Amino acid sequence: MGERFLLEKQQLLPIIGTHPCARKVRASVNSLSLVNFETNAYSVPTRYAGRKDAQINAYVNHIEINIDGNCVAKHERSYEKLQEIFEVDHYLDELERKPRAIQHARPVRRANLPPSYQEFYKRSLSKYGHGKEFIQLLKLHREFTMETVERAVASCVKEQLYTADSVRHYLYLMTQPEATKPAPIKYEMEQSVTVKAPTFSPYDQLLQKGRYIH
Structure with a gap:
């Protein structure tokens, strides 16, 4: 039996990927960036407001909203009525x-x-x-x-x-x-620094000679 299966296996077709178990509905995005499904409204990013080609994939526990082949929003599915489900982001x-x-x-x-x-x-x-x-x-x-x-x-x-x-x-x-954080700055100085006071005597001599007196 095992040998026969190995021979037959060579002729078998590849397994097709699983099909999503979801109800698919076409929808539009209104000016408030919401799409309606059944009696409820679900949000999508505001850049998609006004689009007419959204597709809702409604699963048992959640819904996915697809635009241009990409999932742009995912929400927990609500079975209540007249609800607005927002995602702040x-x-x-x-x-x-x-x-x-x-x-x-x-x-x-x-x-x-x-x-x-x-x-x-x-x-x-x-x-x-x-x-x-x-x-x-x-x-x-x-x-x-x-x-x-x-x-x-x-x-x-x-x-x-x-x-x-x-x-x-x-x-x-x-x-x-911790290794990427900057080390604390140490303000202690190993040697003291002495700042020499300025002298203004050269300027006094200039004034005495009247060079800057009009």
Whole structure:
């Protein structure tokens, strides 16, 4: 039997890749950068607003939104009705161009952000009058994990530092190996330096000769 299978195996066709078990639906992206599926709306990055050629792959637990053959957004699938499911990161590039609009942005207001983020947002908005620092903070999630950024934000709030650069500084301290960090500067000097006091007698002699008197 084994020998017969080996002979037959040479004539078998290759196994075809598995087909995704998903319901495929064509969709358009509206001006709010949302696509509608069943009774709910899901966000995509704002640069795709107005596109008419999106494809939704709806799986049991999640949906994927594809444009130009690439998955541009992935969301947990909601079985409730009339829900708007936002991903804050999809709107950050647009908000960066209009930082004062952050106070009215639904994706930000509905985001379940940690208390330290909310405090940072409130204080930075009060201090600078816009949400640019907070937007830059949220964009740090593209480089670092949520847990790491949250720890850095908590440190900034504790020290009353409300800039994205301050958060990035703490992230650098938390993530860089000790060997790559600059050595502390030593200000002690091995030899004392004596500065000789200037003498103005040559200038006094010039004045006495009247060279600069009109």
